[in-house]
Amino acid sequence: MLLRIKNLRTHYRISDGIVKAVDGVSLYIKEDEVFGLAGESGCGKSTLIRTIMRLIPQTAIVSADEMSFRGQDLLSFSDKEYRDQILWGEISLVPQSAMNSLNPVYRVGNQIVEALQAHTDITKSEAMDRTERLFKGVGLQPQLTRNYPHEFSGGMRQRAMIAMSLALDPSLIIMDEPTTGLDVLVQERILRELKEIRKKKKTPTSIFLITHDISVIAEMSDRIGIMYAGRIMEQADALELFNEPYHPYTLGLKNAFPSIRALDRELISIPGSPPNLLEDIPGCLFAFRCPFVIPECREARPPDLEVKPDHFVACIRTDHVEAFRKLAGDKKTWQSSKSTT
Amino acid sequence: MAILEVNDLKQYFYINPGLLAKLLGGKQPSVIKAVDGMTFSLEAGEIIGLAGESGCGKSTACLAIAKLRELTGGIVHYKGKDIAQMTKSEVKDYRRQVQIIFQDPYESLNPRFTAFDIVAEPLRALNIGDRLEVSERVLKTLELVGLKPVEYKDRYPHQMSGGERQRVGIASALVLEPELVIADEPLSMLDVSIRAGILDLIRDLSDRMNFTCIYVSHDLSILSNISERLMIMYLGQLMEMGSTRDVITDPLHPYAQALISAVPIPDPAYKRPIPNIKGEISQPIDPPPGCRFQTRCLKMMDICCSDDPLMKEVKPGHFVACHLY
Numbered sequence: 001m002l003l004r005i006k007n008l009r010t011h012y013r014i015s016d017g018i019v020k021a022v023d024g025v026s027l028y029i030k031e032d033e034v035f036g037l038a039g040e041s042g043c044g045k046s047t048l049i050r051t052i053m054r055l056i057p058q059t060a061i062v063s064a065d066e067m068s069f070r071g072q073d074l075l076s077f078s079d080k081e082y083r084d085q086i087l088w089g090e091i092s093l094v095p096q097s098a099m100n101s102l103n104p105v106y107r108v109g110n111q112i113v114e115a116l117q118a119h120t121d122i123t124k125s126e127a128m129d130r131t132e133r134l135f136k137g138v139g140l141q142p143q144l145t146r147n148y149p150h151e152f153s154g155g156m157r158q159r160a161m162i163a164m165s166l167a168l169d170p171s172l173i174i175m176d177e178p179t180t181g182l183d184v185l186v187q188e189r190i191l192r193e194l195k196e197i198r199k200k201k202k203t204p205t206s207i208f209l210i211t212h213d214i215s216v217i218a219e220m221s222d223r224i225g226i227m228y229a230g231r232i233m234e235q236a237d238a239l240e241l242f243n244e245p246y247h248p249y250t251l252g253l254k255n256a257f258p259s260i261r262a263l264d265r266e267l268i269s270i271p272g273s274p275p276n277l278l279e280d281i282p283g284c285l286f287a288f289r290c291p292f293v294i295p296e297c298r299e300a301r302p303p304d305l306e307v308k309p310d311h312f313v314a315c316i317r318t319d320h321v322e323a324f325r326k327l328a329g330d331k332k333t334w335q336s337s338k339s340t341t
Numbered sequence: 342m343a344i345l346e347v348n349d350l351k352q353y354f355y356i357n358p359g360l361l362a363k364l365l366g367g368k369q370p371s372v373i374k375a376v377d378g379m380t381f382s383l384e385a386g387e388i389i390g391l392a393g394e395s396g397c398g399k400s401t402a403c404l405a406i407a408k409l410r411e412l413t414g415g416i417v418h419y420k421g422k423d424i425a426q427m428t429k430s431e432v433k434d435y436r437r438q439v440q441i442i443f444q445d446p447y448e449s450l451n452p453r454f455t456a457f458d459i460v461a462e463p464l465r466a467l468n469i470g471d472r473l474e475v476s477e478r479v480l481k482t483l484e485l486v487g488l489k490p491v492e493y494k495d496r497y498p499h500q501m502s503g504g505e506r507q508r509v510g511i512a513s514a515l516v517l518e519p520e521l522v523i524a525d526e527p528l529s530m531l532d533v534s535i536r537a538g539i540l541d542l543i544r545d546l547s548d549r550m551n552f553t554c555i556y557v558s559h560d561l562s563i564l565s566n567i568s569e570r571l572m573i574m575y576l577g578q579l580m581e582m583g584s585t586r587d588v589i590t591d592p593l594h595p596y597a598q599a600l601i602s603a604v605p606i607p608d609p610a611y612k613r614p615i616p617n618i619k620g621e622i623s624q625p626i627d628p629p630p631g632c633r634f635q636t637r638c639l640k641m642m643d644i645c646c647s648d649d650p651l652m653k654e655v656k657p658g659h660f661v662a663c664h665l666y
Contacts, residue, residue: 188603215605269537
């Protein structure tokens, strides 16, 4: 097991109270797999990865039952130990809006050279050689290392960021919305290149892919998690999650997503909007929008139930899933639950 | 009857070289041909989709049609009238009948206006109705877009979610009861679970209020769901046009084929083909003669570099601008 997280909470204290941005997330990432995490804006997916990368403000309150990387307890690492032993070498990050993550006054290649030299003992010319090879690996011409970020298109900057994340040959790359904002043809090429890079690499690399775009998740991932309001509602093997979803939120999302391969399918939106994470809500956080809600749902937080091997669902009504799957395809089911937007 | 006829629409922008370059080299200004010869017509009541990558000129075309820019060339007829030749009162009427729904509900609403004021603004700006009538129409329109007037009329944008804001944006476009609505990526800032609701709303209202709609987006999955006809644009020119089903299931232009095969499918079992395309999108600055797509096309022929391909009706209602056909 590469990364294992149990019951992670990241709360922010603000003047109005405590925002429970991540509230009890358990997940694991195996060696050599792509784990995709899908969720809407504000569901806590960026906070989750920033917690793993230790990029959150000091005021945040973090707690977890377990957070380990290859069996090493990450919680016991000091910030310095974490930077020296884990960051970039073992876990690297392709941040959201990678377009703006490059320093505009440095040549792109030098930024990667700098990262290489900060973490290894190689000379500058060796680092430059390596940077050029990395550029080739992501489909950029080696001479582009001498260019400045503004001379790059959005797709090229994204590739440069991916090259940087690969620089120290990490075993886990976390990608936060890696293709959001790119045109579909550019997105397609970057996703394809990622697959090829993983195939070509000698050491196995896992990817933790975070995006709101379920189509991209479906295309890339071996396993998928669905996040909502700071919690993971369901996680399973990709095919299984699409073919046999259990959680009503997953069922709803599937209906809401358009596909050019299903022109006649009617889209159904999920009424309502996510809950305010400032409030103390005892039960299931999806209960407000769920058409299958019963009073018990609002009483206690549903545990992560393992309905099949490696398939976890945070719902207390999984016994009725057959009926739910049938009903979820009907627009009336969703309209009957309350609220307007 | 066609409500809108666009004929050879052109919108160019000129980049002036610096003074020094002019003095020393006599350098000529370069031309960005943002929209370069776009021809199509719209039937009353239909929803047409306009697809293309960023920078292909789709928003520029919309602004030109809405008469928010002076055309460089070409003629736009609205209900048989040339929009460039309209009198002042006709322009005022045109402004009422043609409305835009903007992309970003977080930035396009005035933060100091309540929902009521935002929706009332177009009426006030065009001096339509007295206080009572304004109030009546605003409340009716809010109701129409699914926002309970009593609950929402006094809210400011920051007190609403993204979906609610976009509904306010739609209400302010519809309060004038327009006949042509241009929706410029109205969903791109919204979450998946509420997108379908806004799509339904636009479709339902276009039926009930009987307006014609140009729906602009880069997202073919969404366009395939809402539009009856689809146009594919590349670097300022239309490449293909036809019924949505024809274009999506049987694209003819090599660009349309590549674009459609690059769209990710929400199904992990589906294996997508690799798009047949090379290179990256460039900019329409001083484009060479011939087809705009020549540099990226894998089926390029000699004629593609010399002659502009014309729109041809290859199948009934299915047009393509490509020398292959």
